[in-house]
Amino acid sequence: MRAIAFTIALCAAVLLALVVSLKGCSDSITTRLGGATDIWTILRSFNEENAFKLLKEQVAMGARVPNTSAHQRCAVWLETQLRKYTAQLHRQQFEVIWRDKKFKLTNVVGVFAGSSGETLLIGTHWDCHPSAENDEDKSKRGEPVPGANDGASGTAVLIELARVLSIYTPPITVIIALFDGEDFGEWVYGSRHFVSNPVPYMPDAAIIIDMIGDANLNVTRELNSIEHSRRLWEAVMESAKALQYEKHFEGDAVRILDDHVPFIEAGKPAILLIDFEYPYWHTTKDTPDKCSPKSLGVIGRTLLHFIFIGAKKFWGN
Ligand SMILES: [Zn+2]
Missing domain, CATH: 1.20.5 (Single alpha-helices involved in coiled-coils or other helix-helix interfaces)
Incomplete structure (x- = not known):
């Protein structure tokens, strides 16, 4: 007993x-995991249909070419969108001169404070290219690019990502940066401006996304990223593999100037996720029907996996 x-x-x-x-x-x-019991809960909360809606909303404003009313409207819209998800919002307004003409540009930057540690910037450009010089129809080459993929896709993913980060606190601080003026004049104006005037401060690493909405998504193996920031590249590829997305990351090796380059020049690890095999690049056919919610989901969830799982490993804590 x-x-x-x-x-x-x-x-x-x-x-x-x-x-x-x-x-x-x-x-x-x-x-x-910022309040979630498992990573899958966080990944599932990324709503690719919502992201696609945000893509279409941008295209509906018209081509967001600097110094146009569509561009002005979009700058206000971006701020309204990000403000829903963070009180730490910064608007950087600046001017550039190109071919004797003054252009007013705006970066919109939102901060999502992490529970500890390092800061990762995730950025994209929101402006559109002013002329469709690759259009088959020569008469359309002077028209602006609608920028469904080239401008709106990365922006849509980052606004949806901001929504998820407002629910689940990331383990690292995430700065979401919507850069202006990547796609005209002497290129990458927005990220160059940010790197020389970082608000609130310079991040420890940067991931730039651009043209990732292609319905047939195949991310380029971008050489500036791989040569200068191989460890970050491999860490993000590990996240893609963990989600069985590796088949979307097997594009050609190409060297591209994009918003990651100013960060590399500043000595930070920085990579670019871009699908450069997009037949409608800088044409009037860069419209939402060439893009898919699925592709936005692949990139959004790869980024979330890296933020919540990969980043800690990357920084060794
Ligand atoms: Zn472009």
Whole structure:
């Protein structure tokens, strides 16, 4: 009888210890995962249909070419969108001169404070290229590019990502940067401006996305990224593999000037995710029907996996 009572007491103690240790374990996971019990909950909350809607909303404004009313309207819209998800919002307004003409540009930057540690900037450009010089129809080459993929796709993913980060606190601080003026004049004006005037401060690393909405998504192996920031590139590829997305990351090796280059020049690890095999690049046919919600989801979830799982490993903590 005593023995049985002792056994029962022992069992209860073991059970209690088990419950306590399980609870301790899930507490540390939920802290690490910003309140979610597993990474899949966070990944599932990225709504690719919502992102696609944001892509179409931008295209509906007209081509967001600097110094046009569509561009002005979009700058206000971007701020309204990001403000829904963070109070830490910065608007950088600046002017550039190109061919003796003054252009007013705006970067919109939102900060999502992490529970600890490093800062990762995730950026894209939101402006559109002023002329469709690759259009088959020569008469259309002077028209602006609608920029469904080239401008709106990355922006849509980052606004949806901001929504998810407003629900789940990231383990690292994430700066979401919507750069202006990537796609005209002497290129990458917005990111160059940011790097010389970083608000709120310079991040420890940067991931730039551009033209990732192509329905047939195949991300280019971009050489500036791989040569200068191989470890970051490989860490992000690991996240893609963990989600079985590797078949979307097997594009050709090409060297591209984009918003990651000013960060590399500033000595930071920085990579570019771009699908450069897009037949409608700088044509009037860069419209939403060439893009797909699925592709936005592939990139959005790869970024979320990197933020919540890969980044800690990348920085070794
Ligand atoms: Zn472009």
